[in-house]
Amino acid sequence: MGRQPCCEKVGLKRGPWTIDEDNKLMKFILNNGIQCWRLVPKLAGLMRCGKSCRLRWINYLRPDLKRGALTEAEEDMIIELHSRLGNRWSKIATYFPGRTDNEIKNYWNTRIKKKMKLNGLDPITHKPVDLETNNEEMQHQQNLGFQETISIPSLEDYGQMQYKTEGSSLSNQSNDYSSCIKNSDMGLGSSLVFQNKESLESFTMDSYPNLMDNPFFWDCFTGLGESFP
DNA sequence: AAAGCCCCCAACCGCCGAATT
């Protein structure tokens, strides 16, 4: 009953692949293609399980893999896609030819996640970390008429500092509101409002329900780091 | 120079839906 086992479980090699193993696997797949991963190690003369061979091929040996560090543009796109798709790394990886889901996942876990936390954003929800927990701050912002805020804790030491980006548009529909002000007040964090160029009327994030999904949103943060010593 | 710490990433693990017998 049922299928045959994928491989002999005993005596299998584990851990890092040797150059010799890589060569055997590469040679076999280039010559024969991939019909069935279960048969690959046997036919290629490898003491590995099929699953391990598959992983090694997909993540390291595939000739179409793009080597080297991810670019800033790729990083921006990962953030954007993650905000929409969540931790669906294989889905995200389809937008990056030559990159693997493992590579993107690693990049997210070791760099982007850290960066977002530094910016006071929850890497899971892409929303400000203390939005729900800091009631005092929320109450303060509500008193000011701000219903939703973006918190940038690293600005705490900068008191009344105002940071303004010129000419950064949030979307085609919001060109009139192209100014973005990050206003750190009371030393608790920073609020984000959008200001109409003509009327100087301000809008909160509620004006843009899907703001975090908009790649232009992240432009607001460009250059922010330069303000710091 | 050496020890300790931190970061990165390759590889493993466990789970799940699909496929097979």
Next chain:
DNA sequence: TAATTCGGCGGTTGGGGGCTT
């Protein structure tokens, strides 16, 4: 229909290398 594996996925880990003290 049940039992079992396959293929694929996301989460996690541990070893190696680089950096700091």
